[in-house]
Structures are given as structure tokens and as C-alpha cells.
Amino acid sequence: MKCSVESLPLLQGVIDCIDVGTLVLDAGERVVLWNRWMGQHSGVLDAETVERNFFDLFPEQRGKRLEAAIGQALRSNLPSLLSQTLNRWPLPLYSSKAAAEKGERMQQQITVTPLNLGNNERYCLIQVADVSAAVQRENLLREQAVALRSQTLLDDLTGVANRRHFDMAIDRETRRARRMGTPLSLMMLDIDFFKAYNDHYGHQQGDACLEAVASTLSTMQQRPADLFARYGGEEFAVILPDTPGDAAVMMANAMCRKVRDLRIPHQAARMDERIVTISIGVASSESGQAGEVYELINAADRALYQAKACGRNRVHSV
Ligand SMILES: Nc1nc2c(ncn2[C@@H]2O[C@H](COP(=O)(O)OP(=O)(O)OP(=O)(O)O)[C@@H](O)[C@H]2O)c(=O)[nH]1
Numbered sequence: 001m002k003c004s005v006e007s008l009p010l011l012q013g014v015i016d017c018i019d020v021g022t023l024v025l026d027a028g029e030r031v032v033l034w035n036r037w038m039g040q041h042s043g044v045l046d047a048e049t050v051e052r053n054f055f056d057l058f059p060e061q062r063g064k065r066l067e068a069a070i071g072q073a074l075r076s077n078l079p080s081l082l083s084q085t086l087n088r089w090p091l092p093l094y095s096s097k098a099a100a101e102k103g104e105r106m107q108q109q110i111t112v113t114p115l116n117l118g119n120n121e122r123y124c125l126i127q128v129a130d131v132s133a134a135v136q137r138e139n140l141l142r143e144q145a146v147a148l149r150s151q152t153l154l155d156d157l158t159g160v161a162n163r164r165h166f167d168m169a170i171d172r173e174t175r176r177a178r179r180m181g182t183p184l185s186l187m188m189l190d191i192d193f194f195k196a197y198n199d200h201y202g203h204q205q206g207d208a209c210l211e212a213v214a215s216t217l218s219t220m221q222q223r224p225a226d227l228f229a230r231y232g233g234e235e236f237a238v239i240l241p242d243t244p245g246d247a248a249v250m251m252a253n254a255m256c257r258k259v260r261d262l263r264i265p266h267q268a269a270r271m272d273e274r275i276v277t278i279s280i281g282v283a284s285s286e287s288g289q290a291g292e293v294y295e296l297i298n299a300a301d302r303a304l305y306q307a308k309a310c311g312r313n314r315v316h317s318v
Pocket residue numbers: 157190191192193194195196198202203204205206207210232233234308312
């Protein structure tokens with residue numbers, strides 16, 4: 001489109017209607033076009049910008065990414081997009097009067113485009129979009145995702161019940177055992193020499209080993225109320241309601257065998273056989289004897305410690 005001198009007011013009228021900050025700088029970085037949006041959101045009116053150097057209007061932009069982008073457009077003919085994530089609030093622009101009073105700058109996305117008019121005169125067009133609403137939505141979605149994750153009951157890595165699920169279940173089952181006068185067993189189990197496994201094979205293969213052990217063991221509980229959970233790190237726990245100690249120990253031995261049968265190589269294990277093994281501690285409360293939750297957990301932990309101390313790859317019960 002060609003512009004006649006008469007159409008200049010029309011052009012100014014058009015850019016004043018655009019709902020995006022629009023300004024043009026000449027090769028000397030002087031403002032030659034400034035739309036109403038810029039005036040409304042910066043408080044600097046069109047008349048005050050005439051022939052003013054952009055960096056006199058916004059001195060804090062000297063030495064910043066925006067100055068480099070303007071330089072690139074005017075001298076190297078290259079466009080730039082200043083992403084909102086890296087340059088949150090570059091210009092002192094405010095979405096509303098109230099925001100200006102509180103000093104809350106609008107979130108901005110700025111594009112700088114070189115303009116060549118064909119007569120060797122270089123200009124650059126700067127467009128500023130208010131992305132505050134989009135950023136707010138994004139933040140809200142992120143917060144919701146975090147909240148949802150904290151409510152989930154499954155462990156991200158292994159897909160078995162997570163610690164939160166375990167804490168709720170052990171509390172519920174302890175109260176139920178007391179109320180119903182039933183026994184309750186708890187296993188704590190841990191992969192042997194797992195630090196050495198990670199050191200030898202790398203953390204990713206360590207993760208794969210955790211997944212393999214968890215998926216094998218989590219299918220071995222037969223009653224709906226039994227719960228296999230990741231307690232933390234490479235430690236797992238199994239809640240066995242209405243299960244006396246001897247039955248729990250039998251199950252624990254079967255679990256140890258099952259892991260051995262996987263024959264996952266573990267060259268760094270200080271054992272006769274260089275394969276992945278587990279140790280299990282079992283604690284039980286007899287019928288109607290369930291005490292406090294922490295007592296059962298501490299007892300299972302102590303039993304696990306004993307299983308480790310006695311050589312690993314075994315079950316110890318208290
Ligand atoms: N790959 C991986 N490693 C983990 C994870 N969580 C914990 N670990 C590692 O598990 C290792 C546990 O080491 P330790 O507690 O010293 O126990 P260990 O080496 O298994 O020795 P024992 O239990 O005495 O046989 C640590 O190196 C942790 O970094 C995980 O999610 N993935």
C-alpha cells in the first residue's frame with residue numbers, strides 16, 4: 001500500500017486503534033510513531049515523545065536485551081522476539097491505573113521488526129502485547145497441577161502406592177485392627193547395595209531396577225486390603241491387614257525368592273551371587289494388640305536393620 005501525505009493522519013488513526021503497543025524508531029533510535037495504547041499504559045503522551053531518543057524515555061533499558069534487539073533490527077536488519085519468560089516486565093507499562101499505583105508492571109511480549117523503506121532509511125517497529133492474562137492463566141494451571149499431584153496416591157516412578165497412600169492406609173488399618181481385634185503385619189524392604197548399583201550402572205538404570213522390583217513384588221499381595229507402597233527412595237513397605245507374623249514371614253521369604261529369580265545383574269553387590277537382592281524386616285501386632293502406628297513402623301525398620309546386619313538377602317522379624 002502506498003501512503004500519500006494526506007493519508008498520514010489516517011495511518012495515525014489506524015495505529016491508535018490497535019490494541020497493542022506500537023511505536024517506530026528511526027536509525028538514531030528516535031521515536032517517530034507512538035500509538036495511543038503506549039500513551040495509555042506508559043503515561044508518556046505522544047507529544048512528549050516527538051524526536052525523543054527511545055532510551056531517554058526508558059533509560060533503564062540501556063544495556064538490556066531490548067537495546068540489543070533494537071540495534072540488531074536497525075543495523076543488521078534482524079527481527080527479534082523478547083519472550084515473556086526471559087524478559088518479564090521490561091518496560092514501565094501498567095495494565096491499569098490501580099496497577100500503576102501499586103507499581104505492578106504488566107507482563108509483556110515484545111517484537112522488534114526492521115522496516116526498510118527502500119531509500120536506505122532504516123526504521124524499526126516495536127510491538128508490545130499485554131500478556132498478563134495469559135501468564136495469570138498459566139500460573140493458575142501450574143498451581144492446579146501441583147495441587148493435583150499432591151493429592152495423587154501413586155508413585156510417579158514405579159506406579160505403586162506412594163508414601164501419602166501408605167500413611168493413610170497404615171493409619172486406617174491400625175485403627176481397624178484395634179477395633180476388630182485382628183492381627184496386623186507390616187514389612188519394610190529395601191534393595192541391597194543399591195547405592196553401589198547406582199554408582200556402577202548409573203541412576204537411570206537404578207530407576208529401571210526399582211521399577212522392575214516394584215512391579216514384580218506389587219503383584220504378590222492377594223487380598224484387596226493388602227498394600228504394597230514405595231516408602232521412600234529404594235525402600236518399600238507392605239501392609240498386611242488381618243495377617244499374623246508367621247504368615248507375613250512366609251510371604252516375605254517368597255518375595256525375597258522372587259527378586260532373586262529375576263536375576264538382575266549387580267556386579268557391585270558384595271555378595272556371593274552378583275545379582276539384585278532385597279532384605280525385609282517384618283513386624284506384627286497380635287490380635288487386638290495393635291499399638292500406635294509409629295511403633296509398628298519402628299519395629300519393622302529395626303527388623304530390616306537386623307536383616308541387613310545379618311548379611312542381607314533375607315527376612316528378619318520381630
Ligand atoms: N536410581 C534411584 N536411586 C535411588 C532412588 N531413591 C534412592 N536411591 C538411592 O538408593 C541408595 C540407597 O543407599 P543406602 O541407603 O546407602 O543403601 P544401600 O546402598 O542399598 O545399602 P544397604 O541398604 O545397606 O544394602 C542411595 O544411593 C540413593 O541415592 C531413586 O528413586 N532412584
